[in-house]
Structure formats: C-alpha cells, structure tokens
Amino acid sequence: MSSQTEFDRRFHDVLEDVLGWDAVYADADGPATIEAWDSLAQIRLVNALETAFDVRLPDSALLEEQTVGSLKHLVAERGAVR
Amino acid sequence: MDASFARRSPFGECIVHGCLLTMGMLGCIPAEELGAGRALRVSFSGPLSVGAVADASSTVHDGSWEVKAFGRGRLLARLRLSREEDESSNGGEAPPVLPPRPSRSSPATDALASPGQDDPHHAVDYRVGPELQALADQLGAASLADGLRNGLAWASYVAGMEVPGLHGLLTGVKLTLAPAARGASAAVFALRAVDDRTGRVVVGSRLTGEAVATRAEIEAFTRSAPRPPAASSLQPAELPRQDPDGAVVVVGASRGLGASVALAFALRHYDVFAVYARATDAADEMRRLAGDDAGRLVLHRADACDPSAMDALAKLLSAGKRPLRAIVLAAAPPPGSVALAGDGAAAVADYVTTSVRLVATPLASLLPVLAPDGIVVFCSSVALTAPPRDWPQYVAAKGAVEGLAGWLAVANPGLTALVIRLPKMLTDMTNAPAGRVGAAPVEPIARWLAETIMAGEVGPGLSLLEVPAEALTRETVQS
Numbered sequence: 001m002s003s004q005t006e007f008d009r010r011f012h013d014v015l016e017d018v019l020g021w022d023a024v025y026a027d028a029d030g031p032a033t034i035e036a037w038d039s040l041a042q043i044r045l046v047n048a049l050e051t052a053f054d055v056r057l058p059d060s061a062l063l064e065e066q067t068v069g070s071l072k073h074l075v076a077e078r079g080a081v082r
Numbered sequence: 083m084d085a086s087f088a089r090r091s092p093f094g095e096c097i098v099h100g101c102l103l104t105m106g107m108l109g110c111i112p113a114e115e116l117g118a119g120r121a122l123r124v125s126f127s128g129p130l131s132v133g134a135v136a137d138a139s140s141t142v143h144d145g146s147w148e149v150k151a152f153g154r155g156r157l158l159a160r161l162r163l164s165r166e167e168d169e170s171s172n173g174g175e176a177p178p179v180l181p182p183r184p185s186r187s188s189p190a191t192d193a194l195a196s197p198g199q200d201d202p203h204h205a206v207d208y209r210v211g212p213e214l215q216a217l218a219d220q221l222g223a224a225s226l227a228d229g230l231r232n233g234l235a236w237a238s239y240v241a242g243m244e245v246p247g248l249h250g251l252l253t254g255v256k257l258t259l260a261p262a263a264r265g266a267s268a269a270v271f272a273l274r275a276v277d278d279r280t281g282r283v284v285v286g287s288r289l290t291g292e293a294v295a296t297r298a299e300i301e302a303f304t305r306s307a308p309r310p311p312a313a314s315s316l317q318p319a320e321l322p323r324q325d326p327d328g329a330v331v332v333v334g335a336s337r338g339l340g341a342s343v344a345l346a347f348a349l350r351h352y353d354v355f356a357v358y359a360r361a362t363d364a365a366d367e368m369r370r371l372a373g374d375d376a377g378r379l380v381l382h383r384a385d386a387c388d389p390s391a392m393d394a395l396a397k398l399l400s401a402g403k404r405p406l407r408a409i410v411l412a413a414a415p416p417p418g419s420v421a422l423a424g425d426g427a428a429a430v431a432d433y434v435t436t437s438v439r440l441v442a443t444p445l446a447s448l449l450p451v452l453a454p455d456g457i458v459v460f461c462s463s464v465a466l467t468a469p470p471r472d473w474p475q476y477v478a479a480k481g482a483v484e485g486l487a488g489w490l491a492v493a494n495p496g497l498t499a500l501v502i503r504l505p506k507m508l509t510d511m512t513n514a515p516a517g518r519v520g521a522a523p524v525e526p527i528a529r530w531l532a533e534t535i536m537a538g539e540v541g542p543g544l545s546l547l548e549v550p551a552e553a554l555t556r557e558t559v560q561s
Binding site (some may be wrong): 003017020031036039042043080 | 123126127128143146148156157162177253254275280281282284301347419421470471472514515516517520
C-alpha cells in the first residue's frame with residue numbers, strides 16, 4: 001500500500017471515529033457541512049490525529065475553525081508521511 | 083445525581099450517564115441482531131439532561147447497526163454495533179499488573195500524571211452485579227452479549243471512578259470481544275495518553291470473564307475541580323485614602339465573574355450585596371476569602387428571577403447606610419449546546435427568556451434605589467462579534483441583554499449603562515474541553531472592571547467596552 005493511501009486510510013479512520021461512519025469526507029468539509037463537527041468534535045479530531053500520526057499540531061488547530069483539508073495539511077506538515 | 087455538584091458543572095444540571103444512554107440506544111436494535119453484536123463503538127457529542135427526551139434513529143449497513151440519539155436539535159450520541167470479533171489471542175506473557183485493589187466507592191479526584199512507557203496496569207477487584215442485566219432488560223437491551231453489557235458498565239466505572247474520575251467527561255468507548263487469556267487479571271486499566279492542553283485522556287482496559295474478555299478503549303476529558311476566586315489576585319495595588327461612600331449589588335455572585343467582582347469591590351472597601359440563588363457553600367467561601375473585609379460583604383440568597391425577592395432586596399438596600407452606586411448583572415444560565423434545528427428552537431427561546439429574566443427582574447426592582455448617577459453593568463460577550471457555531475442561544479441572549487442596556491441609557495439618561503463584552507473565561511460554565519482552550523482567568527478581568535468603575539471615567543449614557551489586552555495577561559496567583 002502506498003504511503004499516500006496509508007495516510008488517507010488512517011486519516012479517514014480518525015474522521016469516521018469522531019464524526020461518523022460510512023460517510024465521504026471531502027477536503028472542503030468542515031463544521032459548516034458536517035453536522036457532528038462542533039467545537040468538542042474538533043478537539044477530539046485534533047487529539048486523535050495527533051495520536052494516530054504521532055505528531056503535535058499547533059494550538060491554532062484547536063482554537064480556529066478547520067476543514068478536513070486544513071487538518072490534512074497540518075498533519076502532513078508535521079512530518080506524517082503522505 | 084448530586085444536584086449541587088451538577089450546578090457547578092458546565093451543564094448546570096444533572097445529566098444521564100453516557101453508558102446508560104448507550105444501553106437505551108441499543109434497545110432500538112432488534113433483539114436477534116443485538117445478540118449477534120461482538121464490537122461496539124459509541125461516541126458522545128452532547129449531554130442528555132435527566133428527564134429530557136431524546137429521539138433515536140437506527141440504520142443498518144453491511145450487517146452493522148448504527149443508532150443516533152438527538153436532543154435539543156442536535157446529535158447527542160451515536161453508536162455502531164458490529165459482528166466482527168477480535169480473533170487475536172491474548173496469549174504470550176500477560177502485561178505486568180499490580181495486586182488487585184478494591185474497586186472505588188467514591189470517584190478519584192487526583193490530577194493525572196503523564197503516562198510513561200513502563201506505567202503498570204492497575205488491577206481492580208471489579209464485579210458486575212445482577213442489577214446490570216435487569217437494567218438492560220428494562221431498556222430493551224436484554225439480548226446484548228454479556229461481554230459488551232459488562233464492558234459498558236466497566237467503561238463507565240473506569241471513566242467515572244478511576245480515570246479521569248469525578249470531574250471527567252466521557253466522550254467515547256470502543257468495546258471488542260476476544261477470547262479470554264489464561265491467568266489474566268479480571269479487570270485492568272492503564273492510562274495511554276494525556277493531552278495537557280485539552281485534558282483528553284485515553285485509557286486502555288480489559289475486563290476478563292470466564293470465556294470472553296472485553297477490551298475497552300475509553301476516551302474522556304479531565305476537567306479541573308471548581309475553585310473559588312483567587313483573592314490575592316483581586317487585591318488593589320493601593321487602597322484609596324478614603325473609603326468609597328457607596329454600596330454595590332452583584333447579581334450572580336457565588337461563582338465565576340460575579341464572585342470575583344463582588345470580592346474585588348469588598349477588598350476596595352465598598353459595601354457589597356452579593357446575590358446568589360443556591361450555592362451556599364460557595365457563598366460562605368467568599369466570606370472567608372474576603373478576610374478582614376468580610377464585614378463589607380452581605381451574602382444575600384435570592385432568586386434573581388423572582389420579583390418579590392428582588393423587591394425585598396431593594397427594601398434592604400434603601401434602608402442601608404450607603405447609597406447604591408452600582409449594579410453588576412452577572413447572572414446567566416449555563417449555555418449548554420443547542421442547534422437551531424428540530425426541537426432546538428424552543429431551547430433557544432427558553433435560554434433567551436431565562437437570560438433576560440436574570441437581568442430584567444433585578445433591574446426592575448433595583449433601579450428605583452440606584453443613585454441618580456449610578457452605573458449598571460451588563461455582562462455581554464465577544465461572542466456577539468464572533469458567534470460560536472454551537473451557541474445560537476447564547477448569542478441571541480447576549481444580544482437581548484445589550485438591547486436592554488441601550489433602552490436603559492435612553493430611559494434613564496443620568497445613569498451609566500455599561501456593557502462589557504467579556505472574553506471566554508475560565509469558569510465553571512466553561513470548564514469543558516472546548517471551553518477551557520484559550521480561556522482567560524477571571525480575576526484580572528474582575529479587577530479591571532472594579533477599577534474601571536471606581537475610576538469614574540465612564541460617563542452617563544451607553545458605553546460598550548471590551549477587556550483590554552493588558553487585563554488578560556496579568557498573572558493569577560492562587561489563594
């Protein structure tokens with residue numbers, strides 16, 4: 001499995017765990033498009049991504065509104081292989 | 083179910099245990115399907131108040147059942163029950179364990195230490211009573227596999243009594259069934275991760291029965307214990323040469339900003355009437371914190387929504403020696419989380435009504451006894467300029483409060499109607515995972531507010547202030 005595919009799979013697993021199963025998550029998706037994505041869910045997402053990819057994201061990830069795409073970028077930026 | 087404990091939580095009221103809600107949601111799944119389940123995942127998004135109704139819906143996909151529970155217009159919890167079983171063996175060496183200790187009879191309140199790689203598992207002499215099956219029967223989950231039913235109760239025990247304990251918030255549980263390993267301890271758990279920014283903890287655990295073991299991964303958030311104001315952070319740099327000739331009323335004075343403002347004024351030698359509804363212990367603590375100035379603090383227990391109680395307060399004030407110089411309207415209901423959908427609209431309206439009542443009722447009774455050049459402080463929020471997505475009710479309520487302030491300035495032009503748009507603060511109301519991130523300590527803000535009022539720099543009419551940055555960065559010293 002390519003590293004990109006593995007990254008996407010692990011990323012999607014975290015999204016499913018926190019936001020809901022059997023959904024398709026596009027990079028533009030965020031609190032405005034996903035009902036379950038509230039402030040608590042964002043914190044859980046950030047923490048779960050940090051655990052899954054063994055990275056530490058900046059506090060802005062917790063405080064500022066994010067999207068699937070922006071979180072992917074943050075995770076990859078911190079050394080998680082895409 | 084401790085109402086006074088619940089009032090000091092961000093929810094402000096008793097809520098249903100997450101695993102109990104889960105059991106009720108599982109009752110939506112047909113019995114034969116329920117019995118076939120071997121893995122359960124549940125995620126909690128919001129609290130269900132005791133006595134409130136939740137609507138549940140269930141769907142099936144590839145043999146897995148998903149149930150969602152809704153209340154106040156939003157998703158409260160969802161679960162997935164699936165048939166896959168964890169086939170991996172627990173064979174090989176068992177992880178190191180401590181000698182089992184008795185299960186707790188009261189919840190842990192200690193702060194967590196960071197997990198180390200060699201942290202041992204904790205073994206607990208945990209037993210499941212027959213009442214659990216009876217409860218499952220009552221909730222329609224009678225046919226749920228023993229391992230999953232017991233695992234839910236075990237997860238509830240670990241999160242509520244062990245880690246994080248009394249001040250925790252359970253947000254997720256994953257249960258899987260596996261063959262029981264020979265010689266394994268019956269009930270063990272270990273802390274796997276802690277995030278010091280958010281308080282999130284992940285606990286790995288195992289509950290071993292005769293033939294089946296249940297692996298439970300528990301996600302929860304720690305919260306700090308409610309604490310009284312840090313009085314030493316409220317002290318004035320220097321006292322005025324003469325004591326101020328005046329009294330102040332603070333409505334909502336048992337905790338949060340109201341408590342700190344009441345103390346700040348007492349420490350500056352005002353007579354302070356600190357109005358609170360129920361939290362007698364917290365109010366008594368304020369007297370202790372006021373120290374030598376305790377005699378200036380009048381703890382007045384009254385419901386701010388009760389006109390006759392506020393009229394009685396007004397009579398007390400008019401009989402007092404000092405003129406009433408300021409009214410600080412700091413009482414507000416805990417925000418909770420509401421979506422403007424479904425039955426959420428009624429929750430929004432109810433919240434706005436209560437918020438306005440907590441401002442308008444004291445104002446109606448106390449305005450006649452306020453000095454002609456007095457000041458009324460309306461506690462609003464920066465949420466009005468940057469509305470949080472989860473809080474439509476809170477934003478609407480603060481808008482209404484600011485509207486009342488505008489009216490007051492026109493109807494009583496000699497008075498000062500001071501609207502303070504407060505930042506997110508570390509209070510009982512915000513003592514939740516999302517609330518504490520980026521929240522400012524209360525004491526520097528209370529000190530700034532008291533000193534701003536004392537300085538008399540805000541003239542008659544309507545004024546709107548935000549807390550200046552320098553007031554947000556002063557250190558808070560624990561008392």
